[in-house]
Amino acid sequence: MRFARFAGRIAHDRGLHQEDVDELLQELRVRFWRARKDGLRDLSAGYVRRAAISAALDIIRRRRVDRNVSIEDQDGARPLPTLAAGPAELLDQSELAQRVARAVDGLAPPRRAAVRMYLDGYRREEIAELLHWSDAKTRNLLYRGLADLRAVLLAQGIGSTRENVQ
Amino acid sequence: MNDEELRREYQRSASATLPGAHPEPEQLELLLNGDGPEAERLALLEHVLRCPTCGPELDLLRSASEGSRAAERRAPATRWLALAAAALLMIGIGTLTFRGRVTPAADVLRGKSASVSLIEPFAGASIARPVRLAWHRVDGATSYRVELLSKDGELISTWNTADTAFAIPDSARVAASESYDVWVRATLADRTEVSSPIVRFSVK
Ligand SMILES: [Zn+2]
Numbered sequence: 001m002r003f004a005r006f007a008g009r010i011a012h013d014r015g016l017h018q019e020d021v022d023e024l025l026q027e028l029r030v031r032f033w034r035a036r037k038d039g040l041r042d043l044s045a046g047y048v049r050r051a052a053i054s055a056a057l058d059i060i061r062r063r064r065v066d067r068n069v070s071i072e073d074q075d076g077a078r079p080l081p082t083l084a085a086g087p088a089e090l091l092d093q094s095e096l097a098q099r100v101a102r103a104v105d106g107l108a109p110p111r112r113a114a115v116r117m118y119l120d121g122y123r124r125e126e127i128a129e130l131l132h133w134s135d136a137k138t139r140n141l142l143y144r145g146l147a148d149l150r151a152v153l154l155a156q157g158i159g160s161t162r163e164n165v166q
Numbered sequence: 167m168n169d170e171e172l173r174r175e176y177q178r179s180a181s182a183t184l185p186g187a188h189p190e191p192e193q194l195e196l197l198l199n200g201d202g203p204e205a206e207r208l209a210l211l212e213h214v215l216r217c218p219t220c221g222p223e224l225d226l227l228r229s230a231s232e233g234s235r236a237a238e239r240r241a242p243a244t245r246w247l248a249l250a251a252a253a254l255l256m257i258g259i260g261t262l263t264f265r266g267r268v269t270p271a272a273d274v275l276r277g278k279s280a281s282v283s284l285i286e287p288f289a290g291a292s293i294a295r296p297v298r299l300a301w302h303r304v305d306g307a308t309s310y311r312v313e314l315l316s317k318d319g320e321l322i323s324t325w326n327t328a329d330t331a332f333a334i335p336d337s338a339r340v341a342a343s344e345s346y347d348v349w350v351r352a353t354l355a356d357r358t359e360v361s362s363p364i365v366r367f368s369v370k
Contacts (some may be wrong), residue, residue, distance in 0.1 A: 049234040109212070112212070160304065
């Protein structure tokens with residue numbers, strides 16, 4: 001189950017549930033089962049990937065429908081929830097966390113994307129892959145982005161110059 | 167602050183407002199494939215990376231992409247037939263018989279904006295016979311097809327109904343303490359289909 005192992009690795013790294021991967025595999029099995037029943041005519045090199053992605057998209061669509069249904073069941077149509085944090089949680093947040101977040105918000109877009117992913121726990125190869133950047137470009141933008149971020153924080157008296165130069 | 171401290175503070179923060187609306191699933195796919203201008207993808211990503219619902223959706227897509235790549239990498243790249251067979255084995259389909267020509271299942275690769283939402287059974291349920299299914303009505307559906315599958319994905323039986331509920335009849339010989347997969351597919355007026363998730367349940 002090579003598919004499961006590799007899909008599971010990302011899922012695990014990103015905190016998705018095992019059930020998500022199981023659901024994906026089950027979807028995929030049925031797709032292949034149907035394709036097999038129908039003679040496997042359309043199978044070409046990209047087939048597995050297309051089937052896997054369309055399976056994932058179907059799962060995403062269904063969840064969105066389910067989410068809307070359950071919200072409507074409760075108290076009529078309401079827009080999708082935007083963020084989990086309520087006012088209480090926002091008050092709880094440390095000033096420091098807020099400042100870091102705001103400093104990230106202020107970075108130039110390509111650097112900001114790299115920094116967000118990095119601070120979110122994505123590995124550098126994953127950043128390069130998702131942004132379709134070369135490894136060198138990724139390293140460069142990430143390095144500069146983190147330097148910008150530290151400079152902004154330093155200007156607010158957060159951190160030390162020594163760290164800033166590292 | 168070192169990288170770890172930055173990470174910790176960053177992950178602790180929560181922005182009060184999200185930039186832009188939730189992207190459509192198709193836009194997440196563009197993001198994954200790197201299609202379209204980078205500025206647009208970066209704008210999408212700015213939302214997705216901060217959104218508690220879209221973020222996991224993108225990660226699910228990445229999982230699918232990475233898993234399939236691993237399966238295909240292993241497969242010999244010579245002929246598609248060998249490739250497909252190897253890929254199928256890789257995800258645990260078992261043996262394959264290649265038969266003649268037939269059209270591929272039209273739904274296999276087609277995107278759909280609607281789907282069937284099952285009310286029961288829920289995944290992992292242990293239920294007494296008769297096994298009952300219920301689902302939310304799909305707008306524009308002309309009929310529904312219930313498919314009962316073995317744990318290995320073999321079709322056991324299929325039934326059509328215009329209703330939004332169904333009890334699996336005795337003739338299907340659903341056995342006690344066995345597990346099964348079931349799903350519901352709706353046929354729409356334009357002959358296309360949308361489907362529910364595949365739900366595994368066991369019989370008491
Ligand atoms: Zn979102």
